[in-house]
Amino acid sequence: MKRVLVTGAAGFLGSHLCDRFIREGCHVIGMDNLLTGSLRNIDHLFGVEQFEFYHHDVTKFVHVPGHLDYILHFASPASPIDYLRMPIQTLKVGSLGTHHLLGLAKEKKARILIASTSEVYGDPLEHPQKETYWGHVNPIGPRGVYDEAKRFQEAITMAYHHYHGLDTRIVRIFNTYGPRMRVDDGRALPAFFAQAIRGEGLTVFGDGSQTRSFCYVDDLVEGIYRLLLSDYVLPVNIGNPSEISILAFAEEILRLVGNPQAYIDYKPLPVDDPRQRQPDISLARELLGWEPKVDRVEGLAKTYAYFREVVRA
Numbered sequence: 001m002k003r004v005l006v007t008g009a010a011g012f013l014g015s016h017l018c019d020r021f022i023r024e025g026c027h028v029i030g031m032d033n034l035l036t037g038s039l040r041n042i043d044h045l046f047g048v049e050q051f052e053f054y055h056h057d058v059t060k061f062v063h064v065p066g067h068l069d070y071i072l073h074f075a076s077p078a079s080p081i082d083y084l085r086m087p088i089q090t091l092k093v094g095s096l097g098t099h100h101l102l103g104l105a106k107e108k109k110a111r112i113l114i115a116s117t118s119e120v121y122g123d124p125l126e127h128p129q130k131e132t133y134w135g136h137v138n139p140i141g142p143r144g145v146y147d148e149a150k151r152f153q154e155a156i157t158m159a160y161h162h163y164h165g166l167d168t169r170i171v172r173i174f175n176t177y178g179p180r181m182r183v184d185d186g187r188a189l190p191a192f193f194a195q196a197i198r199g200e201g202l203t204v205f206g207d208g209s210q211t212r213s214f215c216y217v218d219d220l221v222e223g224i225y226r227l228l229l230s231d232y233v234l235p236v237n238i239g240n241p242s243e244i245s246i247l248a249f250a251e252e253i254l255r256l257v258g259n260p261q262a263y264i265d266y267k268p269l270p271v272d273d274p275r276q277r278q279p280d281i282s283l284a285r286e287l288l289g290w291e292p293k294v295d296r297v298e299g300l301a302k303t304y305a306y307f308r309e310v311v312r313a
């Protein structure tokens with residue numbers, strides 16, 4: 001039986017990955033320090049024999065007994081308000097944490113997949129973003145703690161690959177959504193759902209003309225799974241190219257929830273907020289035969305069902 005370590009296991013993406021690897025018949029070791037993750041996301045796994053959980057902070061030395069086949073490093077604060085609140089931890093988990101997990105992978109002769117991000121492209125001057133684009137990042141701006149930690153993470157991962165011959169994979173994740181997102185994580189989609197359900201203003205930052213491209217979590221997990229099993233070492237974008245302005249996105253959620261008290265409430269645009277973002281997924285298509293299958297209508301409907309349960313109107 002394959003043994004897989006997932007860091008950030010109690011988080012949004014980490015918990016979905018645990019589910020997937022358990023479904024694939026693996027033994028899954030979930031690790032999380034619960035700084036931004038929640039045990040609620042993996043509650044259903046505690047009775048499962050194939051699953052064990054370590055409450056541990058990967059910025060400290062990581063020890064796992066027994067052999068490991070795969071490591072998936074998904075631990076990190078990942079929403080702008082989280083990494084603004086925890087700038088040092090964000091830098092540490094991307095740098096020290098990644099270093100520890102690369103060391104563990106080397107020791108265990110395991111394959112390691114690192115969660116990188118479209119944020120490595122910063123406020124992009126190339127559109128859509130291809131893996132070959134080097135990015136446009138402000139290292140000392142408020143988002144720099146996340147962006148640069150992830151850029152360092154890519155650099156040290158490639159260094160371990162070249163210097164130690166480590167078997168590595170790098171996924172560049174674009175905006176992803178779905179059940180188990182934290183209601184108060186400050187991101188556009190949870191904020192808009194919570195506000196629409198409660199009949200409040202949907203806080204659209206700036207004039208809402210900035211764009212994002214939202215991928216449903218099941219599609220993302222499938223792409224990551226295929227990348228892990230591939231033999232491709234350089235970074236691969238996984239995301240949904242269907243791009244939408246934030247204002248149009250807020251309006252879609254308003255219509256879906258249909259609460260007559262909800263409205264659009266414009267707020268100032270945060271510093272260094274990227275103007276546009278859309279993955280070029282030609283590489284993933286060609287390499288992995290992967291493309292997203294869930295469109296926004298279906299994905300938002302599934303996500304709404306979750307938020308209706310967790311948001312108190």
Ligand code: UDP
Pocket residue numbers: 079080175186187188189191192203204205206210212246269270273274
């Ligand atoms: N945003 C917004 N209202 C909110 C939260 C976010 O208009 O309540 C905007 C934010 O400024 C950005 C976009 O929505 O332009 C996506 O933000 P999110 O935090 O979801 O992800 P990221 O900026 O990391 O892509």
